[in-house]
Amino acid sequence: MSAIRDEVLAANKVYATQFGEKAKLAMPPGRRFAILTCMDARLDPAKYAGLSEGDAHVIRNAGGRASDDAIRSLVISYKLLGTREWFVIHHTDCGMETFTDEIMRGLLAKSLTTAAIDAHGWHDTGQGPGSTEGAFIDWLTIADQVESVCADIRRIRTHPLVPRAIPIHGYIYDVKTGQLVEVPEATRIGA
Amino acid sequence: MSAIRDEVLAANKVYATQFGEKAKLAMPPGRRFAILTCMDARLDPAKYAGLSEGDAHVIRNAGGRASDDAIRSLVISYKLLGTREWFVIHHTDCGMETFTDEIMRGLLAKSLTTAAIDAHGWHDTGQGPGSTEGAFIDWLTIADQVESVCADIRRIRTHPLVPRAIPIHGYIYDVKTGQLVEVPEATRIGA
Structure with missing residues (x-):
């Protein structure tokens, strides 16, 4: 079991208890934006x-x-x-803003596990396997x-x-x- | 000017006034999901x-x-x-769940403006121009x-x-x- 899942479901139970008039909302956004x-x-x-x-x-x-x-x-x-x-x-x-396509592709090629960042930038601490599939995704980074x-x-x-x-x-x-x-x-x- | 924009900015002003400790939040999600x-x-x-x-x-x-x-x-x-x-x-x-790729492509080909739905399904009330560009998008509908x-x-x-x-x-x-x-x-x- 997952502790996070238990927390999410407990919070949801409280929300649903107080749901009230929200049951009547229509599908189209009321304020139209x-x-x-x-x-x-x-x-x-x-x-x-x-x-x-x-x-x-x-x-x-x-x-x-x-x-x-x-x-x-x-x-x-x-x-x-x-x-x-x-x-x-x-x-x-x-x-x-912290990475480029090249950095992300390099990190993924080395290892799929979570990377770390410090003053020198991103570096991979994990062991492989990595994947070259990152090259087929435009990561849409921001400069x-x-x-x-x-x-x-x-x-x-x-x-x-x-x-x-x-x-x-x-x-x-x-x-x-x-x-x-x-x-x-x-x-x-x-x- | 836009009334919606004024409303959003007025609500944002109130939110920012009460921002408090949220200024110190770190970039990685604290609960990691x-x-x-x-x-x-x-x-x-x-x-x-x-x-x-x-x-x-x-x-x-x-x-x-x-x-x-x-x-x-x-x-x-x-x-x-x-x-x-x-x-x-x-x-x-x-x-x-209310449409298919074929329906969406047909609606867009007829007109770009907002369509309407009734018991017979979606129909376009707007005048053209439409566009055949809808055919190049997978709309990811749900059955x-x-x-x-x-x-x-x-x-x-x-x-x-x-x-x-x-x-x-x-x-x-x-x-x-x-x-x-x-x-x-x-x-x-x-x-």
């Missing part, structure tokens, strides 16, 4: 953007990047479920947050399945203050 | 699984599917940020939730970059009760 943001554990989009259950779609991946899969999700969000406005929100101190928010909004804005009328706002969440800081050049691209 | 779940607005994984900021990675897309991008995120979550256990959580009344959780865990379990030692648990979240219901056959595949 979607947020694309990072999977980072420090981010709680419902809390940092003031969402209640039923309000908005939340799409999350490593970096909050406009991957093919994020675009799949956004198009479904608009086309079938009626969202009319999107936010792309990256954040300070993102793990995606600069402002640039990544702009690049992602540009990609969404110019996608052939994304109507021109959807505004896309660009923000960086500051993990030291909890504040959303606008990236005006990104919002201009997404306007 | 990750959840892959759906973008559905009715789901709040932090609430339904009892997460505080800093606890766990949360990856979300349309359906909570084990897409290439979700696997990218999970591998980063384990390899670089030390999660040791994963949950795949789909849910009842999922939008991904049966138990099968989709099993298929996704099987895909993750057999991925060459995912070490055998990571347990992967399969659940379906019930949007009418707030409860997580285990999919034992999926958890067995992920064990």
Whole structure:
């Protein structure tokens, strides 16, 4: 058995006990917007953007990047479920800034187990086996947050399945203050 | 200006004012696990699984599917940020059960604007232009939730970059009760 699983299920039991009116929520997001943001554990989009259950779609991946899969999700969000406005929100101190495709591929080729980072960068402490499969994945790393928010909004804005009328706002969440800081050049691209 | 943007920023201001000790959280998830779940607005994984900021990675897309991008995120979550256990959580009344690739491609070919659903299924009310680009996307629709959780865990379990030692648990979240219901056959595949 897993201690984490027991904790998750115990927390869920409490949540379900107080579920109340949430049973009546409809499938389409009530406030008609979607947020694309990072999977980072420090981010709680419902809390940092003031969402209640039923309000908005939340799409999350490593970096909050406009991957093919994020675009799949956004198009479904608009086309079938009626969202009319999107936010792309990256954040300070993102793990995606600590490595490159080359570093990740090298680490995975050496060992699949968890690596460590210090002042000299990433290094693998584990024993093999590793895998060369990392070479077939674009890890979508980030060199600069402002640039990544702009690049992602540009990609969404110019996608052939994304109507021109959807505004896309660009923000960086500051993990030291909890504040959303606008990236005006990104919002201009997404306007 | 956007009313939604004003509301999000107003809520964020309140959150940041009460940020306190969260400023000190480290990048790696403190409770060392990750959840892959759906973008559905009715789901709040932090609430339904009892997460505080800093606890766990949360990856979300349309359906909570084990897409290439979700696997990218999970591998980063384990390899670089030390999660040791994963949950795949789909849910009842999922939008991904209401259409097929053929339906979505047909809707998009007719018009890019929001479609409507009734007892006869999806239909497009908008005027064109449409786009044939929908044919190049696998929409990852769901015919049966138990099968989709099993298929996704099987895909993750057999991925060459995912070490055998990571347990992967399969659940379906019930949007009418707030409860997580285990999919034992999926958890067995992920064990």
